[in-house]
Amino acid sequence: xxxxxxxxxxxxxxxxxxxxxxxxxxxxxxxxxxxxxxxxxxxxxxxxxxxxxxxxxxxxxxxxxxxxxxxxxxxxxxxxxxxxxxxxxxxxxxxxxxxxxxxxxxxxxxxxx
Amino acid sequence: xxxxxxxxxxxxxxxxxxxxxxxxxxxxxxxxxxxxxxxxxxxxxxxxxxxxxxxxxxxxxxxxxxxxxxxxxxxxxxxxxxxxxxxxxxxxxxxxxxxxxxxxxxxxxxxxx
DNA sequence: AAAGGATATCGGTAATTTGCGATATCTCTA
DNA sequence: TAGAGATATCGCAAATTACCGATATCCTTT
Numbered sequence: 001x002x003x004x005x006x007x008x009x010x011x012x013x014x015x016x017x018x019x020x021x022x023x024x025x026x027x028x029x030x031x032x033x034x035x036x037x038x039x040x041x042x043x044x045x046x047x048x049x050x051x052x053x054x055x056x057x058x059x060x061x062x063x064x065x066x067x068x069x070x071x072x073x074x075x076x077x078x079x080x081x082x083x084x085x086x087x088x089x090x091x092x093x094x095x096x097x098x099x100x101x102x103x104x105x106x107x108x109x110x111x112x113x
Numbered sequence: 114x115x116x117x118x119x120x121x122x123x124x125x126x127x128x129x130x131x132x133x134x135x136x137x138x139x140x141x142x143x144x145x146x147x148x149x150x151x152x153x154x155x156x157x158x159x160x161x162x163x164x165x166x167x168x169x170x171x172x173x174x175x176x177x178x179x180x181x182x183x184x185x186x187x188x189x190x191x192x193x194x195x196x197x198x199x200x201x202x203x204x205x206x207x208x209x210x211x212x213x214x215x216x217x218x219x220x221x222x223x224x225x226x
Numbered sequence: 227a228a229a230g231g232a233t234a235t236c237g238g239t240a241a242t243t244t245g246c247g248a249t250a251t252c253t254c255t256a
Numbered sequence: 257t258a259g260a261g262a263t264a265t266c267g268c269a270a271a272t273t274a275c276c277g278a279t280a281t282c283c284t285t286t
Contacts, residue, residue: 014139020130020226022244026123029226057263070245072264091253091262102226109222113133113142113215135274170233183275185234204232204283 008101008108012082016105019081025074028064029083031055032097038063051087054094121214121221125195129218132194138187141177142196144168145210151176164200167207 008016020026031038032055039059061071075095078084082101087094121129133139144151145168152172174184188208191197195214200207 010136010139014134014136017130017133017139018243021127021134023123023127026127026130026226058261067246068263069247069265073245076264088252088263093263105226106219106222109219113139113218131273137274171231180276181233182235182277186275189234201233201282206233 006104006107007111008104010112013105013108013112016081016083016101019077019083022074024064024066025078028060028074029078029097031060031063032084032095035096049087049089051089051094051096053096054087055096056092056094060095119217119220120224121217123225126218126221126225129194129196129214132190132196135187137177137179138191141173141187142191142210144173144176145197145208148209162200162202164202164207164209166209167200168209169205169207173208 020029032053035053035055039055057071057075058068060075061068064071064074066074075084075086079086079095082098083105084095085098086096133142145166148166148168152168170184170188171181173188174181177184177187179187188197188199192199192208195211196218197208198211199209
């Protein structure tokens with residue numbers, strides 16, 4: 001009833017703050033604002049697959065400058081917080097921003113902070 | 114040139130995210146939205162002293178349910194991040210929200226996140 | 227100048243986070 | 257079905273954070 005609803009609760013918001021309390025994770029979220037500018041185009045051949053804007057982990061890893069394992073972990077922290085969503089296609093996992101949560105987060109900041 | 118200017122840089126924003134990555138610190142910031150509803154009135158006899166809305170540490174401590182030392186530390190984390198400002202008046206230190214930073218933070222979220 | 231109240235700082239332990247390499251899992255292809 | 261590539265998970269050491277009690281500092285009052 002809540003990840004669906006309109007305003008985040010404090011617990012969810014704190015989880016988002018934790019996700020964003022690391023510069024590299026913020027960078028990742030920012031990169032994902034403009035996938036076409038920040039990542040090689042091959043990743044986007046999935047437009048037909050219904051996950052437009054998604055970027056695969058290895059591309060993110062290169063830009064972020066992290067090890068593979070840390071990249072994967074950071075992405076799942078972002079996923080847990082709701083800031084991104086993911087879809088596995090073949091052997092790749094694509095991540096992209098979850099604009100719904102990001103909007104809810106903006107509302108939370110405006111109303112509750 | 115920056116704490117004055119209009120938009121936060123990433124470093125300042127991450128410092129704010131860290132400050133807010135703890136539920137109790139979020140609670141404190143929220144309490145300070147309505148000092149008159151959340152704290153005993155004695156604290157506000159400083160209206161003439163030019164720090165309207167400020168609340169003393171011991172009052173915050175009681176509401177937050179923390180030890181004196183932790184309360185003091187948490188408040189200085191919030192202060193460092195810019196989310197609150199403080200003024201020492203006599204033997205008391207009053208803290209209140211720093212609306213300027215909070216607005217800049219809201220803008221940051223809207224533009225950069 | 228001494229005592230007492232308010233707050234800040236210090237020093238510590240437990241818990242959490244950071245980031246890595248190694249390993250496991252999953253999926254495609256030869 | 258064996259191998260290779262992509263990603264997830266495990267186990268770990270170092271760094272940071274969460275809190276606390278004790279102590280120090282700063283004001284005020286006597």
